[in-house]
Amino acid sequence: MNTSQSALWAERTGTNTYTGRSSTGAEVKIGPRGADGTFTPSDLFAMGLAACNLMSADRALARALGDDFDAYVGVQTTAVAGQNRYSRGDVEIVVNMEALDEDERATLIDLVHKAVDRGCTVGRTLDKGMSQTLRVTSEG
Known part of the structure; x- marks a missing residue:
């Protein structure tokens, strides 16, 4: 599996924070409990x-x-x-x-x-x- 060709992947944006992405252009912010604006x-x-x-x-x-x-x-x-x-x-x-x-x-x-x-x-x-x-x- 090549993550650049996957339908779903996450990119690190900072310490313990990520942006989840899909091949359809959707995005979701992912982080630790309590981090503003993240799941x-x-x-x-x-x-x-x-x-x-x-x-x-x-x-x-x-x-x-x-x-x-x-x-x-x-x-x-x-x-x-x-x-x-x-x-x-x-x-x-x-x-x-x-x-x-x-x-x-x-x-x-x-x-x-x-x-x-x-x-x-x-x-x-x-x-x-x-x-x-x-x-x-x-x-x-």
Whole structure:
């Protein structure tokens, strides 16, 4: 893998700070907890899970609530003491379902769960696990 040809990469911008970039031109500031205007890598991990859940549910929600529905998604991670990892991530999608009756709400909630189970790559990867590799190479 050549990082200059990767779809995603991060460039060091200072001590423990980076700019994450994509081949589509997107950027995100990454840094340690408390650094102004940055996300930590753990924040991005959790945000990826949250956003993946909502994006996977978007079509089902739009069919039931209309194309211009408002939605918010939150995520809370639970750390494992002393192990520098998380044991779980709890995601909550918040939408206005007041126009739906009780049966319609239950059906929509079921459809959202099915859509997320089927379509959220991040959640599916966490559920099944993912191996990783690391290589360190030299420029030039």
